[in-house]
Amino acid sequence: MTIQLVLTSSISNISSPPARFSFHLASVESTSSNLDGDCDAIHDHASGFSRFLDALKSQASIDDKRVIYICHRVVHGGDYNEPILITQESYDHIERLSDLAPLHNGAALSVIKACISAVPDAKSIAYFDTSFHRSIPLHISTSAIDPQIAKQRGLKKYGFHGLSCKAPESLNLIVLHLGSGASACAIKGGRSLDTSMGLTPLDGLPGATRSGSIDPSLIFHYTNKAGRMTHDPNMATHVGVTRAEDILNRKSGWKSLTGTTDFGQISAHAELDNPSPDVAERNPNRLAFDLFVDRIIQFIGAYHLKLGADVDALVFAGGIGEKSVELRKVTSQKIECLGYPSLDASLNDGASKQKETVIQISSHSFNESAAVRPKQILMCKTDEQYEMAHECAQDRSLWRES
Numbered sequence: 001m002t003i004q005l006v007l008t009s010s011i012s013n014i015s016s017p018p019a020r021f022s023f024h025l026a027s028v029e030s031t032s033s034n035l036d037g038d039c040d041a042i043h044d045h046a047s048g049f050s051r052f053l054d055a056l057k058s059q060a061s062i063d064d065k066r067v068i069y070i071c072h073r074v075v076h077g078g079d080y081n082e083p084i085l086i087t088q089e090s091y092d093h094i095e096r097l098s099d100l101a102p103l104h105n106g107a108a109l110s111v112i113k114a115c116i117s118a119v120p121d122a123k124s125i126a127y128f129d130t131s132f133h134r135s136i137p138l139h140i141s142t143s144a145i146d147p148q149i150a151k152q153r154g155l156k157k158y159g160f161h162g163l164s165c166k167a168p169e170s171l172n173l174i175v176l177h178l179g180s181g182a183s184a185c186a187i188k189g190g191r192s193l194d195t196s197m198g199l200t201p202l203d204g205l206p207g208a209t210r211s212g213s214i215d216p217s218l219i220f221h222y223t224n225k226a227g228r229m230t231h232d233p234n235m236a237t238h239v240g241v242t243r244a245e246d247i248l249n250r251k252s253g254w255k256s257l258t259g260t261t262d263f264g265q266i267s268a269h270a271e272l273d274n275p276s277p278d279v280a281e282r283n284p285n286r287l288a289f290d291l292f293v294d295r296i297i298q299f300i301g302a303y304h305l306k307l308g309a310d311v312d313a314l315v316f317a318g319g320i321g322e323k324s325v326e327l328r329k330v331t332s333q334k335i336e337c338l339g340y341p342s343l344d345a346s347l348n349d350g351a352s353k354q355k356e357t358v359i360q361i362s363s364h365s366f367n368e369s370a371a372v373r374p375k376q377i378l379m380c381k382t383d384e385q386y387e388m389a390h391e392c393a394q395d396r397s398l399w400r401e402s
Helices: 045-060 088-096 105-118 131-135 147-153 218-222 226-231 233-238 241-250 253-258 263-268 284-306 318-323 325-334 345-353 384-394
Strands: 007-012 019-025 035-039 069-074 123-128 173-177 183-188 191-195 313-317 358-360 376-380
Touching (some): 007 045, 045 105, 069 105, 088 105, 131 191, 173 284, 253 263, 253 284, 263 284, 284 325, 318 325, 318 345, 318 376, 325 345, 325 376, 345 376
Parallel strands (some): 069 123, 313 376
Antiparallel strands (some): 019 035, 358 376
16 A cells, blocks of 8 residues: 655644644645744644644645544554554553653653544554664673563663664665664664664763763762762762753753754864864864764774674664765765775765655665675665554554444
């Protein structure tokens, strides 16, 4: 079954009013049916979804009774390996996982609740970032901690950004999903072999406000209580998990270094044309840029080895991966020693303007029938909404009986 894009809509700034609402019909060239602007009536997910349903009827002539399925992206699905119909049981399961994805699952549940309340006859289906990574081998997903406690509490590597990592079965890929949340994934024969995010999205690459992987004891020293804890165990009660998560999830990342979450601004002010190693000492934007690239190439190198150097392509995706010409250029230069081709400057510069979903930006052409296929560097436009809709359309078990 094929699916067709009818319209796109988005709501932003709900927590920083005025909220912004956009609604665009895919088949209408005239702007008279499109909406784009501030909306004071939106103050939470429920009022936001209500505004969407109003626009759906007034601008697209689609009554909410025609809405049969609603697909929800949920970051952490725990042991759910497939999309799941939202019931009270599955809702409660996702809610219990909120501590492992504090920036995402709570908001997703709020949206789910709003949708079920407004359109109770529609089926709400959750699609999980974690599902793609169920193929990660046990020795990679396991941490070196007490196995009984790990099993009881579900403490293992789950991985995230899975909805943007679906790959052809014949290819080995290293996929970089780079945005305000960033991850790397090694894909072997179309299946996840390893990924940088772990039990929670905090592990791995740094993000806009996330620290990424750090020495586990750093947070205790960060709070200036580590020395006293050594002599007085009671001091440990003052270093709460909630505070630690707040610091590492919301008060770290490149915002902590530069004051902004906008990686485009960071790149623009990083003085990338200056090769001096001293630039990072005086320019926090350069420090943040260099730090991000350093962590990225660490994972590229590690996954290159895990795939036995048999890598068909390195893929840049996500908001930064798609838009940052500079990041793609610098990263690619640093991995040429592994046999990756240099970037084609014109292809790299114009990649984000292309209509194709997958754009080759390296200098070598791809020939799948060749005896030895050269490595490629690609830019892929992520469309997680389409992937959910496509999966829903293909899953006959979700179809209603006519």
